[in-house]
Amino acid sequence: MAFFIAPSMNFSDAVPAQFLGLLNPQKNSDPENHIFAVELDTVFNSEFEDINDNHVGIHINSLRSNLSFVPRFYDSTSGRLETLSLSSNEPMQVWVDYDGETYKVSVMVAPLNMAKPSYPLTSTTYNLSAILTETAYVGFSAATGTIAGTKHYLLGWSFGMGGPDPAINMTVLPKLPRAGGFGQIYKGVLPASKTEVAVKRVSHGSRQGMREFIAEVVSIGRLRHRNIIQLLGYCRRKKELILVYEYMPNGSLEKYLYTSDDSPSVGWDERFQIIKGLESGLLYLHEHWEQVVIHRDIKASNVLLNGDMNGRLGDFGLARLYNHGTEPQTTRMAGTFGYIAPELARTGKSSPLTDVFAFGVLLLEITCGRRPIEGRAQDTPFILVDWVTEHWHTGSLMEAMDRRLQSDYNTDEVCLALKLGLWCSHPLPNARPSMQQVMLYLEVRDHVSPATGSAASLHRSGLGFPASSLAFGVLDCRRPEGVPSHMYGELDSSYSVPRL
Known part of the structure; x- marks a missing residue:
C-alpha cells in the first residue's frame, strides 16, 4: 500500500501488481511523473532492488525507493527499539512529515493507539516543490499481486501542510477582533518572509469545526482570485486545526x-x-472556476478589506462544490439570519441563486448602511429588503440610501445599486439574475447615459435583461407615471419586489 501525491486523477495507463496502479514499466523513473509516494511494502521485488519483504520506502517518480528502511518504533515500556511487521494483521499508524524550509522528509511508524514518536525513524532531504505540481491530488493505492488472500485496509487518515511547530506560537499571537465561524483568528508573521498573516485556530474536538476546516481546505485552498481571500497554508497541529490566510489590515466591512x-x-x-x-468574486465562484462553488454565508462580516479598501470574500467554512452541469446536493440549511433566501429556508437546498439572494441583501446593506434585520425579538422587526421595496413603490428610492453619505455619492451608482439589490433579493429564485447578468449591469453603467441607457437598448445589444425590465431606464430611480405595475415584475399581492 502507498500514500501518494500526484498531478492528476487519471491513472488509466498504470499497471497493477508491483506498479501499484500508479506507474507502468515505460514511465517508471520518468521525471515528468511528478509523483511522491511512501510505500508500505510486504513483497520482495528484485526488479526494484527492495531490501526485503518488510520495509517502508520513499519514492520520487519511481517504484524504486530513494530510501528504504525496516519499520521500527521505540517502545517506552520495554525501552527497546521494536520491529513492526507490516503483514501482522494488526492495525498500525504511519506519519509522513515534510518541512518546506529544510526540505526534510520524515517517516514514522507505530502500533495503533501509540503516540507519535518524538523523532523520525528515518528521514531524507528532497525539495518536493521541484516534484509536485501547483495542483496536486492526495490518495492511496494498493495491490496484492499474485499473493492470494492479501487485503489492505485504510482505517482513517488526515493530511496537512505547514512548517515546523515553532513557526506558529499561538500563545503569543494577538487576537483579531473578528472570530471566524468555529474558530478564533490571530495575527501572525511568517518568520522567513516577515509576511503578516491571519491564523485561524479550530478546535480538533469540534465536529462542526472539522467540517468547516475541510470545507475551507477543499474550496478556498485551490481558488485564486483578487477578490477572494487566499489560503496560504493549513495543518493539523497537536489537537488543533490551523488555517493560515493572507492578512487583511482593514478588517471586515461590517465595522465600517x-x-x-x-x-x-x-x-x-x-x-x-x-x-x-464582490460581484467579480462571486461570478468566478459560480461560473468561471473548474467547479461551481456555493459560498452559503455571504454577509458583511465575511467581506474583508485590504490596505487599499478592496473587498475580498472570506470564510468558506460552509462552502459546497459541485460539477458544472449537475445539481447541488445540499439538504441542510446554512447561512446567517437575514441573508437566507426563502426557498433555502423551506427546502434547505442551496444553489448559486441563494448566494445571489444574499448578495442582493448585502448590496442593499452597503448602500443603505442598515442591517438586514433590526429590532428586538418582542418587537416587529425592521426588514431591510421590505423597507427598500416600500421606498421603490412610493417613488422615493433614493431616500433609502445611507444618509451619512450626505452629498458625497454618485446618484446613478446609488440608484443602480439599490435596484440591483432588489432584483437579486427577489423572493422567487427564477426571477433573480445570475452573477453574469449582475456583472453586465455593473460593467456597462460607465458607458450608459441617462438619455440613452434604457434597459431596452441594452437588451437589444444582447445583454439578456428580462422583458419586465424594459419599461424604464437603467438610471431612472423613479417609477414613471402611467406605466402598469406588472411591467415592474409585480406578480401578485404576495410578491411586490420589483425587478430591475
Missing part, C-alpha cells in the same frame, strides 16, 4: 458600515468599488 457617530467611515466610491469586487 456601523459606526458609533453620524459620519461614515467608508465613502460611496469605496463602497461601490467593494460591490464590484
Whole structure:
C-alpha cells in the first residue's frame, strides 16, 4: 500500500501488481511523473532492488525507493527499539512529515493507539516543490499481486501542510477582533518572509469545526482570485486545526458600515468599488472556476478589506462544490439570519441563486448602511429588503440610501445599486439574475447615459435583461407615471419586489 501525491486523477495507463496502479514499466523513473509516494511494502521485488519483504520506502517518480528502511518504533515500556511487521494483521499508524524550509522528509511508524514518536525513524532531504505540481491530488493505492488472500485496509487518515511547530506560537499571537465561524483568528508573521498573516485556530474536538476546516481546505485552498481571500497554508497541529490566510489590515466591512457617530467611515466610491469586487468574486465562484462553488454565508462580516479598501470574500467554512452541469446536493440549511433566501429556508437546498439572494441583501446593506434585520425579538422587526421595496413603490428610492453619505455619492451608482439589490433579493429564485447578468449591469453603467441607457437598448445589444425590465431606464430611480405595475415584475399581492 502507498500514500501518494500526484498531478492528476487519471491513472488509466498504470499497471497493477508491483506498479501499484500508479506507474507502468515505460514511465517508471520518468521525471515528468511528478509523483511522491511512501510505500508500505510486504513483497520482495528484485526488479526494484527492495531490501526485503518488510520495509517502508520513499519514492520520487519511481517504484524504486530513494530510501528504504525496516519499520521500527521505540517502545517506552520495554525501552527497546521494536520491529513492526507490516503483514501482522494488526492495525498500525504511519506519519509522513515534510518541512518546506529544510526540505526534510520524515517517516514514522507505530502500533495503533501509540503516540507519535518524538523523532523520525528515518528521514531524507528532497525539495518536493521541484516534484509536485501547483495542483496536486492526495490518495492511496494498493495491490496484492499474485499473493492470494492479501487485503489492505485504510482505517482513517488526515493530511496537512505547514512548517515546523515553532513557526506558529499561538500563545503569543494577538487576537483579531473578528472570530471566524468555529474558530478564533490571530495575527501572525511568517518568520522567513516577515509576511503578516491571519491564523485561524479550530478546535480538533469540534465536529462542526472539522467540517468547516475541510470545507475551507477543499474550496478556498485551490481558488485564486483578487477578490477572494487566499489560503496560504493549513495543518493539523497537536489537537488543533490551523488555517493560515493572507492578512487583511482593514478588517471586515461590517465595522465600517456601523459606526458609533453620524459620519461614515467608508465613502460611496469605496463602497461601490467593494460591490464590484464582490460581484467579480462571486461570478468566478459560480461560473468561471473548474467547479461551481456555493459560498452559503455571504454577509458583511465575511467581506474583508485590504490596505487599499478592496473587498475580498472570506470564510468558506460552509462552502459546497459541485460539477458544472449537475445539481447541488445540499439538504441542510446554512447561512446567517437575514441573508437566507426563502426557498433555502423551506427546502434547505442551496444553489448559486441563494448566494445571489444574499448578495442582493448585502448590496442593499452597503448602500443603505442598515442591517438586514433590526429590532428586538418582542418587537416587529425592521426588514431591510421590505423597507427598500416600500421606498421603490412610493417613488422615493433614493431616500433609502445611507444618509451619512450626505452629498458625497454618485446618484446613478446609488440608484443602480439599490435596484440591483432588489432584483437579486427577489423572493422567487427564477426571477433573480445570475452573477453574469449582475456583472453586465455593473460593467456597462460607465458607458450608459441617462438619455440613452434604457434597459431596452441594452437588451437589444444582447445583454439578456428580462422583458419586465424594459419599461424604464437603467438610471431612472423613479417609477414613471402611467406605466402598469406588472411591467415592474409585480406578480401578485404576495410578491411586490420589483425587478430591475
